[in-house]
Amino acid sequence: MAKLVIKDLNKIYENKVEVLKNVNIEAGHGEFLVLVGPSGCGKSTLLRMIAGLEDITSGSIEIGERVVNELPPAERDIAMVFQDYALYPHMTVRENLSFGLRIKKRPQDEINERIQTASKMLDIDHLLDRKPSQLSGGQRQRVAIGRAIVRKPALFLFDEPLSNLDAQLRSQTRIELAALHQKVGATVVYVTHDQVEAMTLADRIAVLNKGRVQQLGSPLELYNNPVNTFVASFIGNPSMNFFKGNLEISGSRKVFSFNGLSFDFSDAPTPTKPGSYVLGLRPEALKVLAKEGRESQGAVDCKPKVVLIEPHGHETHLVASIGGQQVIIRSANPKRLQVMEEATRGSELATTIDRKAMHWFDSTEEGGRVNEIS
Ligand SMILES: Nc1ncnc2c1ncn2[C@@H]1O[C@H](COP(=O)(O)OP(=O)(O)OP(=O)(O)O)[C@@H](O)[C@H]1O
Ligand SMILES: [Mg+2]
Structure with a gap:
């Protein structure tokens, strides 16, 4: 177990591609840190740099209070699990598990004991004498994780270790990983x-985009307080809906206009200054009004036009359009669901905006969160 500190890390490949820019990340002792971001944003490069498989252009990496910039991979006290688990096909599970320890010339008793503990923990102790070709995908995955565990490294690095598994096995292995x-x-x-993996496994998540860390925080911090529109749209599934419009303020009256529609936000938290903004609403922040007791459910803010209804069992998604823009509305409330599920394509549903769940961003390309709200 060790602390990981990454300071001002940069990576430029020979072809002058700048892949990582000023990355600063810390993971405390025993912390589960998840890196997420779109394809090509530099996640694997960063892991490979921590592992020592890739040179550092500038900056530093410390593992357990030791700068490892110049250390070869074998001396960094890490274990890495890749997407394609790369087990040795000609070795049994037991030999695969013990390989790293035998190289290090650990005593046989200790090797046996570590294999026994790890294989029990991962429920592969009945498979020790099989070859990888005689295992299922999920079992192979667990052997790859076991091989990392028996080494008792200071730091584990996982690069999409579950992406080869089917949905059910994936969620099963995810739970096992958390327990582990x-x-x-x-x-x-x-x-x-994977959104769900990131949200459920992480103590903290670092969101990367184009080689830069956008935000580092707990899953709920990122969900509730995204620093910009990129993080807001990346975290949460279905994604946040965005409305780019203009806020006018005169006295206590506040009106937001968007694509020819006007929203009376006099009673809502908005930026304190008028101007151009992006309003972000998660799918659950748009609430279709139930038939009964409308007065108590809030003002009718808009009337989304129904495009498609998607039942998911535990909740229903409604694809609709507001001011010509497509949005997704989500609910699990039976009374709202009734209205959503009975709706026909093209009909309009009276909908309110949850005043407590509004996110405001500036209208720059960065789309930074507006913090002066009242
Ligand atoms: N050896 C290399 N030389 C030049 N460019 C590279 C090299 N390896 C990776 N890249 C580029 O660096 C960027 C980051 O790649 P990386 O593999 O870290 O992305 P990633 O976030 O892991 O993506 P994915 O989610 O698809 O695995 C990409 O644009 C990639 O094309
Ligand atoms: Mg990758």
């Missing part, structure tokens, strides 16, 4: 594309 992390208490840096 609680048991072993190791420091982990984990790369994934």
